Structure formats: C-alpha cells, structure tokens
Amino acid sequence: MRTALLAGLSGALIVSAAPAAAAATRLELPAPTGPYAIGSTELHLVDHARPDPWVAGTTRELMVTVRYPARPGSGPKAPYLTPGAAKLVSEEDAAQLGIPANRLDYTFPTHARTGVPAAGGRRPVVLYSPSAKYPRSVGSAQLEQLTSEGYVTVAVDHTHEPAAVEFPGGRVERRALPPGTDGKKLIATRVADIRFVxxxxxxxxxxxxxxxxxxxxxxxxxxxxxxxxxxxxxETMVSDRRIDAGADLDGSMAYSQSARDYGQVADEGLDRPFLLLSAGDHSAASDGSWQEFLRHQQGPVREHHLPDGEHFSYTDYQALLPQLGLDPATLAPFIGTVDAESSVATQRAQLSAFFGCYLRG
Structure with missing residues (x-):
C-alpha cells in the first residue's frame, strides 16, 4: 500500500527462513501503560441494505471488536484471534515466513477481558481499519494502548479480504477477492463498511x-x-464528517502512483486534523499521493518518520515477529531493523498525543 493500492494486493510478507523446530512459540503483546483495565466485546453487524461485493448472492456482514475502559477485576482474557480464524491466518503467515504452521499460535491471550463492566463515563471513540488482506487483530497493541488511556476503540474486519473472518457459531468466511481486484472498488467497499459501523x-x-x-x-x-x-x-473522512481526526500509518493514497491516479482525499485534502506516520524509504518525500494531499490539506497536519522501521512496523508484527527467534536479517524487509520496544513506544506516543489533542483537547 505504500507505492500504490494495487501493488499491495498481490502479496504480503515476502521473506523466508530455514524451517525451524515445530514447537509453538508463546507470543504476547506489549502491555498497555494507561490507567484503565480493558474490556472487550465482539459485534456481528449485518448490513441488510447492501449485497456483499465479493460473494454474489450474500448480504454484507462484518465482525467488529469493541474495546473499552473497564473496571478492575477478573474475567476471561480475549484471545488474539478466535480459533477458526487463527488457524487459517497463522497457516498463511507461517508459509510466508518459511516456518512450520504450528510455530504460530494466534489464540494467545491479549490484555483485554470479556464480560467485564465498563469503567463509566462518556468515552471518545477511535475506529481502526487494517491493511488489505489482513485481519482486524493486527492493530491490537495500538488499540489496547488507546483503550487503556480512556478511549473506546472499534476494530473492523473487511470481510473476504483477510485469510479468515470468524462469525458467531464458528462460521468462517475466507478471502474471496478476485484476481486483479479493482482497487477503487476495494476502497469504496471499505468506506461503506466504516460508514455502516x-x-x-x-x-x-x-x-x-x-x-x-x-x-x-x-x-x-x-x-x-x-x-x-x-x-x-x-477517503472515509472525505465523505463522512462524523470523523473528527484521522491517521494514516504508512499507507499510500494512490490507486496508481505512475498514473498519478490518487484518491479523493489526496486530490481535495481535508479540513480536519490528520496524522501521517511513515517508515523506511516511504514518506511524503517519496510518495506523490502524500505530496498531493499536503498541497490540498487545510486542517492541521502532523508527520513522523521511523527511519529504521519498515511497512509492517506499524502493526503487531513489529512486536510479535522478533519473538520467533528468526534471523533478524530475514525480517528486516518486513519490520526493519528498529528496536521493537522503541518502535512500539514511539507509535503509541504519536497516536496518543494526536488523538489526545484533537479528541480530548
């Protein structure tokens, strides 16, 4: 997604490593540092007015994770991914990493608990949309941090993009994007998903x-x-004024950089605050769509660059992949050479400061 949308639809992690011993690695997310405990609930949302664009004859359905500031107490911890989705997502990731599938167990517990009462008070809301072909879980560390600081966070799966989305009753919907997927249709579908949520x-x-x-x-x-x-x-902010502030984590705003086919947000800009986070060789200096956006942007803009990071540094892979004990050189094209703890802390600081300023004053 850094150079253009369509470029990112052809693949994901492209590294390889020698096969390792087939023993599951105990994975964990970095602990959130805010004052609140975290509660979590999942919502199954059905848009009866909209056919699913990727599977003919079906209605658009979404799974959403809502995390909220909770009262301290006990309760079962929410898994990173539910078992049906975890199996398929971990198999896909393991194949791309060149390790046995059972090295990855994505059902590990998060810091959120289910069935716990909220801490009380009216809370600002922050929505999250993952990269194309990835599940909503990949932003969990960032979302847990914001929730621990007092926000309600809402992570959205764009059904039939990820390897798997698990619905109530154990039904799993797999990726169904056709070859040569139209990037404009994909983004339009995602915008419609967010507006429905x-x-x-x-x-x-x-x-x-x-x-x-x-x-x-x-x-x-x-x-x-x-x-x-x-x-x-x-793109959602262009068409929906309910969103007061937004952030783009290393995502191009182009359908085609070479053809200068940019999104509406790049061509028109916004009159509301926006944060641009970039990594590695990607920044406003190298991305024509970001340059176009900055020329048209009327609202406040913040930028931060992670020079030793890479594209997926802005996901949970930054914290999770180093735990596998693989050669760091094989992971560098994916998460860079930046210290994982430092990278996570920087991202949290940037998002917290931005949303703290524009949602909480």
Missing part, C-alpha cells in the same frame, strides 16, 4: 447491546489504519 454505533448508543456502563461519545470520533486502512481513513 458508524451508523450501527449510533443505534447502539440509543439502547443497543453494549456492555454494562459503557457510554459512547459520538461527538468525538477518530480513526486510523495501516496501509490500505490509512487510505480508507482518509
């Missing part, structure tokens, strides 16, 4: 099925995303 959140605040004590302040909404998720954030 916003509609559903409004319905839930009027008496829907939310955890006890949870109150959403929908006058203060932010959004961020990685790669295509960052592009999705900008």
């Amino acid at each position: 916003l509609d559903e959140l409004e319905t839930l605040t009027r008496g829907g099925n939310l955890p006890a004590g949870l109150s959403l302040d929908l006058t203060r909404i932010g959004m961020f995303g990685h790669s295509a998720g960052g592009f999705t954030t900008g």
Whole structure:
C-alpha cells in the first residue's frame, strides 16, 4: 500500500527462513501503560441494505471488536484471534515466513477481558481499519494502548479480504477477492463498511447491546489504519464528517502512483486534523499521493518518520515477529531493523498525543 493500492494486493510478507523446530512459540503483546483495565466485546453487524461485493448472492456482514475502559477485576482474557480464524491466518503467515504452521499460535491471550463492566463515563471513540488482506487483530497493541488511556476503540474486519473472518457459531468466511481486484472498488467497499459501523454505533448508543456502563461519545470520533486502512481513513473522512481526526500509518493514497491516479482525499485534502506516520524509504518525500494531499490539506497536519522501521512496523508484527527467534536479517524487509520496544513506544506516543489533542483537547 505504500507505492500504490494495487501493488499491495498481490502479496504480503515476502521473506523466508530455514524451517525451524515445530514447537509453538508463546507470543504476547506489549502491555498497555494507561490507567484503565480493558474490556472487550465482539459485534456481528449485518448490513441488510447492501449485497456483499465479493460473494454474489450474500448480504454484507462484518465482525467488529469493541474495546473499552473497564473496571478492575477478573474475567476471561480475549484471545488474539478466535480459533477458526487463527488457524487459517497463522497457516498463511507461517508459509510466508518459511516456518512450520504450528510455530504460530494466534489464540494467545491479549490484555483485554470479556464480560467485564465498563469503567463509566462518556468515552471518545477511535475506529481502526487494517491493511488489505489482513485481519482486524493486527492493530491490537495500538488499540489496547488507546483503550487503556480512556478511549473506546472499534476494530473492523473487511470481510473476504483477510485469510479468515470468524462469525458467531464458528462460521468462517475466507478471502474471496478476485484476481486483479479493482482497487477503487476495494476502497469504496471499505468506506461503506466504516460508514455502516458508524451508523450501527449510533443505534447502539440509543439502547443497543453494549456492555454494562459503557457510554459512547459520538461527538468525538477518530480513526486510523495501516496501509490500505490509512487510505480508507482518509477517503472515509472525505465523505463522512462524523470523523473528527484521522491517521494514516504508512499507507499510500494512490490507486496508481505512475498514473498519478490518487484518491479523493489526496486530490481535495481535508479540513480536519490528520496524522501521517511513515517508515523506511516511504514518506511524503517519496510518495506523490502524500505530496498531493499536503498541497490540498487545510486542517492541521502532523508527520513522523521511523527511519529504521519498515511497512509492517506499524502493526503487531513489529512486536510479535522478533519473538520467533528468526534471523533478524530475514525480517528486516518486513519490520526493519528498529528496536521493537522503541518502535512500539514511539507509535503509541504519536497516536496518543494526536488523538489526545484533537479528541480530548
């Protein structure tokens, strides 16, 4: 997604390593540092007015993870991925890494607990959209941190893009993007997904099925995303004024850089705050779509560059892959050579400062 949207649809992690011993590695996310415990619930949302664009004859369905500031206490920890989705996602990642599938167990516990009451108070909301072909779980460390600071975070799976999305009852929907997927159709579908989720959140605040004590302040909404998720954030903000501030984590705003076929957000800019986070050889200096965006942007802009990072440094892979004990050189094209702990801390600081300024004043 850094050079153009369509370039990112052809593949994901492209590294290889010698086969390792077939023993599962105990993975864990970096602990959040905010003052709140974290609660988590999953929502199954059905857009009865919209056919699914990727599977003919079906209705668009989404899975969403809502994390919220919770009261201290006990309760089962939410898994990183549910078992049905975890199996397929871990198999795909392991194949790309060149390691046995059972080295990766994505059902490991997160820092969020299910079935716990909210801490109380009206909370600003931050939505998250992942990169194309990736599940909503890949932003968990960033989302847990924001939740621990007092935000309600809402992570959205764009069904039929990731290797797997698991629905209630164990039903798993697999990737169904056709060869040569039209990037404009993909982004338009994602924007429609986010706008539908916003509609559903409004319905839930009027008496829907939310955890006890949870109150959403929908006058203060932010959004961020990685790669295509960052592009999705900008395009959604163009068409939906409910989002007050947005962030793009290393995502180009182009369908084709060479043809200068840019998204509407690049061609028009925004009148609301926006954060651009980049890594490695990607930045506004190298990305024509970002240059176009900055020429048209009327709202406040913040930029931060992670020179020793790489594209997927802005996902949980930054923290998870080093735990596998693989040769760092094989991971460098994916997460760079930056110290993982330092990278995570920097990202958290940037997102916290940005949303703290524009959603909490």
